[in-house]
Amino acid sequence: MRVYLDDERATPDGWLRVYWPEEAIALLESGQVEEISLDHDLGDDEHGTGYDVVLWIEEAVALRGFKPPRMFVHSANSSAKEKMLSGIHAIQALYRGRSRPDT
Numbered sequence: 001m002r003v004y005l006d007d008e009r010a011t012p013d014g015w016l017r018v019y020w021p022e023e024a025i026a027l028l029e030s031g032q033v034e035e036i037s038l039d040h041d042l043g044d045d046e047h048g049t050g051y052d053v054v055l056w057i058e059e060a061v062a063l064r065g066f067k068p069p070r071m072f073v074h075s076a077n078s079s080a081k082e083k084m085l086s087g088i089h090a091i092q093a094l095y096r097g098r099s100r101p102d103t
Contacts, residue, residue, distance in 0.1 A: 002034060002035040003016050003024055003069075005037065006037075015037070021047075028056070033069045035069050035071075036069050036072070038074070040084060041076075051087070054091070
């Protein structure tokens with residue numbers, strides 16, 4: 001499954017659109033998400049942002065051995081995009097570190 005978190009843009013073909021972080025997280029918890037593309041600004045920062053999904057994935061990888069999907073950021077908010085990409089890089093490094101066999 002490919003999940004597209006956004007409040008305004010058209011959903012690309014082959015992607016399942018969600019509008020809020022909790023919807024994306026519920027799908028991630030199903031274990032069936034192969035790719036996720038995130039917008040940051042979703043129209044109500046108190047309800048959450050795309051960065052909240054990045055934080056959830058990071059915690060799930062660190063504490064529960066969650067296998068992260070391929071992650072993309074399509075936000076036009078350049079500073080938030082950089083923050084989200086930094087989080088994704090940290091998640092990937094954490095997952096790679098957990099995936100290595102003990103030597």
